[in-house]
Amino acid sequence: MKRDVERTGVFTRRALLLLGGQLAVLGTLGSRLYQVQVREGARYNTLADENRISARMIAPPRGRILDRFGTPVAGNITNWRAVLVAEQADNVKATLDAFSALLPLSEYERVRIDRELHRRRKFIPVLVKEFLTWDEMAAIEVNAPDLPGIAVDAGTSRSYPFGSQLAHVVGYVAPPNEADVADDPLLALPGIRIGRAGMEKYHDLGLRGRAGAVQFEVNAVGRIIRELDRQEGIQGEDVGLTIDSGLQLSVLNSLGDESASAVVMDCRNGEVLAMATNPSFDPSVFNSGVSQAQWLQWTNDRRTPLINKATSGLYAPGSTFKMAVALAGLESKAITPADRINCPGYLDLGGTRFHCWRKGGHGMLNLRGGLKNSCDVFFYEVARRTGIDHIATMANRLGLGVELDLDLPGQRTGLIPTREWRIGQGHAWNIGDTIVSGIGQGYVQVTPLQLCTYVSRVATGRVVQPHLTRKLAGVLQPGVEPDDWPMLGMTDKMLNNVREGMWAVVNEAGGTAPQARLADPSVQLAGKTGSAQVRRVSRELRESGHFDSDKLPWEYRPHALFVAYAPYDAPRYAVSVVIEHGNAGATAAGPVARDIMAATLRRDPANRSVSPSAQVADARP
Amino acid sequence: MMDRRLWREPSFDLMGKVLQINWLYVLLLCCLAGVGYVALYSAGGGSPEPYATRHAMRFAFGLLVMLAIGLVDIRVIAKLAWPAWLGGVVLLVLVLRMGHVGKGAQRWLELGPLQMQPSELMKLALVLALAAWFHKASWQRMGNPLFLIPPLIAVLIPVGLILKEPNLGTAAITAMLGACMFFAAGVRWWKFLLVTLPIPLLAQFVYGHLHDYQRARIDTFLHPESDPLGAGYNIIQSKIALGSGGMWGQGFLQGTQAHLDFLPEKQTDFIFTIIGEEWGFVGGVAVMALLGLIIVGGMLIALRCRHQFGRLVALGISCNFFLYVFVNIAMVMGVIPVGGVPLPLVSHGGSAMLTVMVGFGVLMSVHVHRDVEFPTKREDG
Known part of the structure; x- marks a missing residue:
């Protein structure tokens, strides 16, 4: 009997303690709610009114491939490219027409761009043209008002210092196809490349790295007002070869x-x-796509350069x-x-x-x-x-x-x-x-x-x-x-x-x-x-x-x-x-x-x- | 025993029991369900379809179930405690074997037209089982560490099975629920320290032995911001919607964010966001106060009960409710990672509602039978 009373006493004390703790937690959540809704409310309210935050993923640099002494045999070089963010363009077709007038786009490129625009979420940039020269970049910048949604950014492109000399070992990269993109959304980013042969293929996952992200605050027309948050991607791992x-x-x-x-x-x-x-063969050719003539030349050569x-x-x-x-x-x-x-x-x-x-x-x-x-x-x-x-x-x-x-x-x-x-x-x-x-x-x-x-x-x-x-x-x-x-x-x-x-x-x-x-x-x-x-x-x-x-x-x-x-x-x-x-x-x-x-x-x-x-x-x- | 005579035996005819039901508590639950109706009406785009009507009907059905269970003698329920625990474990094993894989985890079991989440039932069964065990415990026996080993195993088996689904969030909630029960039963403070201190070390050890893909999964759970367009996107949009509510809210049916589909899963996990956007900080706090009242009410039922089993069951069910509420609201405000936990009685979803109402039914049974003679045999002898 006495024990039971003692036990009841312990229970009561501890139950009240738990209840107190729970109410305190709820109170904390309440104060947090005050913070989010009232103190920062004005800022969030603006964001809400003007459609708010635009997030963009940034492609991580691909890992390098080095020989046994650390000499790069596959690396990255800067590749200037024009991208189109559909969300920020009033009329995608008009923008692309204006772009074509400056830098001609082939029928094939237009079809590819249209396909990608349909397939991807509106805030993911779609590649319009890459490997821009200095003059082409200048042309785009000067005509920027006529090209809403178009931006020039610096991507990376794969470079092979040894070219054909290590092509069969190092392999090459190429743009991912639709089946690849379904596996990993990172591959939907413009300019990303996937290993198609050799070590580039074998170590592809490690070389890819992880995507970063930038969050922008944008105004009603989709212009970026400022960057809110940026997380850099993680560069892919370097692969060291046994090759000298x-x-x-x-x-x-x-x-x-x-x-x-x-x-x-x-x-x-x-x-x-x-x-x-x-x-x-020259592996860097695959970076931008192989011409039919080149392909036929390779496949018809009885000395089989691709093998x-x-x-x-x-x-x-x-x-x-x-x-x-x-x-x-x-x-x-x-x-x-x-x-x-x-x-x-x-x-x-x-x-x-x-x-x-x-x-x-x-x-x-x-x-x-x-x-x-x-x-x-x-x-x-x-x-x-x-x-x-x-x-x-x-x-x-x-x-x-x-x-x-x-x-x-x-x-x-x-x-x-x-x-x-x-x-x-x-x-x-x-x-x-x-x-x-x-x-x-x-x-x-x-x-x-x-x-x-x-x-x-x-x-x-x-x-x-x-x-x-x-x-x-x-x-x-x-x-x-x-x-x-x-x-x-x-x-x-x-x-x-x-x-x-x-x-x-x-x-x-x-x-x-x-x-x-x-x-x-x-x-x-x-x-x-x-x-x-x-x-x-x-x-x-x-x-x-x-x-x-x-x-x-x-x-x-x-x-x-x-x-x-x-x-x-x-x-x-x-x-x-x-x-x-x-x-x-x-x-x-x-x-x-x-x-x-x-x-x-x-x-x-x-x-x-x-x-x-x-x-x-x-x-x- | 002398004191027994002092206890008031409630009359055991049906009418007497009905009168014993805590109707004030039932009213609180109806208010909460009413909040859910209003919010779901708004989530449905200003229409009772497709969410609100079904929500009301489900609640009505759940209420009947709750009242029916409330009239069942608590001592009968106590006898069912361990079978229920065993049943819960069997269901968890079944769901691992043949469960429906939804969003990358096996959580749902299909029983004919019903979908159920065994982990929810398991939490209730665990509360009952632990209460039944500690009901037998004298203060002296609580001091014996060996006495604590069976209930510890009773917690760890379901936690392990839920982890395997994998559902880290629910497993953590279940473990915390077990800890609350141990605490209320009077386990010494230092024993808690002894058990909780090695957990970080253990976690590190387990983490070190996981596959890469499993590790990535845990990393994403712990750091959703590493995936800003996935889970993190939801949080950002949810915070924007809450923030746009301000102090007084946009007004009923005026919440643009929710209606413009920026808000994902607005009718289930993110229902609180709609309330916050349309009714502002005032509305949000009011709902939180209502939730707090329900928790306090449950605890009061626990404190007023005269037998240990009832006390522990009522406490466990209240704690479970609290954990639901906490995880959901904290998630919506981006305080903790997204966990896929609904707001009980407010979120849209049938099976969760039924499980919650069954729990409240047991709580009501505790209240109705708070003064029955339910001695611990050993102490009487």
Whole structure:
């Protein structure tokens, strides 16, 4: 009983306390109401009478893209443009007619402006004309009274200091289409651009940033009286690439005028230091729209300037595939390093004769000799003993014919054929298919980036994945340390068998690519040539003795390939070079790969955290 | 027990109960609904359609429901407390599973023609459940921390489920409601401190483990001004409309802002703005005074009740009403972020009205049965 009274007492005290608190809160709200309605009432009343506040979003500057040393490869420049705010124009059509009289607008532009005016809220400015010159701006300002609703503002436009030299990596931006705008109202702002390819596309969301807003107090005709509030947008994040722009220029220089592609990677962590594709295109053209003529010219060019050959060009790897075949044979115990195979110049199997590239044959060879001489018969036999499924598994493990964990949109997977795949196509797998796969022909198709990844994995024994993003908003991303990447699961002893073969190709007398030897004898390069036929060579032609690929039309000549890593004793850089229709790997691609590797070793981008300013300066075009 | 004989047992025939109903309180509620009718008449462009007539009919129906519940014995209602809580939790789970997604959150459950917001029912059920629990509590048992763990869980489960909808605003209101109940039940001050102090740390921890998009959602909730053309636009327009009302208002049906469609959702969440614009500061304060009277009336019912269950239930329902009012008016004036909370009995909307009236029905039952014998068994023994 006493307790109950006590409890009632506590309840009463606390209930009154709560009630008091609640009434106090209501009182505060009441005083706030007084503030809003009476004290500031006059100001709000004016706003209410004259239609009040006009808010306008402001586009944030797009984030920059920098190379590994901080040199901008995509930035922003000021773009003066005329915009129309429908809310502030008495008669939109009259305003636009007056504008056309000053600066002609094409029929197409008028249609676009009308469409946007209908689609957007009345206070969102619609772009009328951009990239205004000084004279055009002056013309608009002088005639401002006749152009109600028209304003000139400074937007930004994308600039690519390296232009076509990094176009395929950096990508480009273009105006968003209607489907994009539905996703994000920020994209409705005039002058905003959306990443359409390359890193601009991959990192688009981060690069976009967040919109700011300005609130204006406007009078009855819509003229701005003053700015009430301004919130600056947040600039998009900077993206730091693994690319060394200076090395990129040097690689392009080495490729010359060939239709070709080359990739340079830090083979210990998969950082792509250079990714060059020739020919290329000017990415800034997309900023304002591509003309029909330009587009046709690009798409009709058989050298395919719009395609990033490094990630999307598919080539038979030819003899560069032989390391994968050898490792498959070793791991499945189909061969040992000491096994010797006789090459009489051909292999007869199932009624078909498969030729070695050397007419007279190579005689007895072990694995090292097979690689050094790039003997086809040796690898026909290894492939026969190993079987296609082991070869395919090994190739996939080394990064060939699989989708790489790459941060660049649009890579192609290529193909390493398997029995299952062929059956899925409605055909039986023939032993001949295995034989030609042994020298990287037939159905085998890979990209230059896959080749570079493959060489990196052979050189380091780690499953590195190629990547182009090094920093986001200045923060180093994971994947820089070799230990970030798992091991391949093959012993160094096994890998050394093919590494020694690759060394012999370049550095031993009688190897197939002495041209690729580095000038500095203290650093040695290990490599492998490849020549990939694009057309089957008929027996008659071969036996007639008149077969000379130099005399073929350009598009029938074999592709020339070369893959390499260096230094041989402490692998740091991997290079792959594919020269379309370049004929022989050793003579066409080998010296190019050597020059690229020499330039890479000289610049040594992986070991240099900050570029000496002189080198940044000469990196600028 | 001697004191029991002193308690006045009300006669339990129907007529006696009807006479016990607090008709003054019912009158206050009718006044508030009348304010709603006038404001909705204006929101409808000077016409009873489409809002005002339906509002009146809904209120009439709600009033009948309220009076009916008011005649139900409070001890019967007490027995239903925990089943109601369980039912509320089941509905919250259902709404997460198959609820209608409106404005980015699953809040509504469709039951045939009726749409309902289980979180509103849950708040009432939570008040009943906590009251039933603390009804058993002696002053000594209140001192035992273990005794406080079950009711704490009874609060946290629905709060967690409402958070998941996600409806941060209602979850916060529910949590505050629970805190009011704990406070009134006599939980020691220092225990409140113990529970509330780690909340900022906990919030930071949870925030750190959210996905980016979830974080963005919370950021927008906490900083609507970062979205000046979305949520912030409403606030700006609402403040302009209020400000244009001035001291005496533009006059009935004269509020230009509201009628020119600058004001979004004027018939629901922003109804107070119409009142403020047309009737000025004077009208706004009058409505706030009416709301204050209803809160005071509810608290008086709580104080006059002779059993702990009734006291706590009446207090909980009054606090819930207060929280509604506070969030809505503060939101309209831009003091707190937009929360999607209507002004009870004034805003247009059927299911919210019914839930509020059910709550007032329970409050009325407390009043009618304020003197019944409803002892705590253990203390009697």
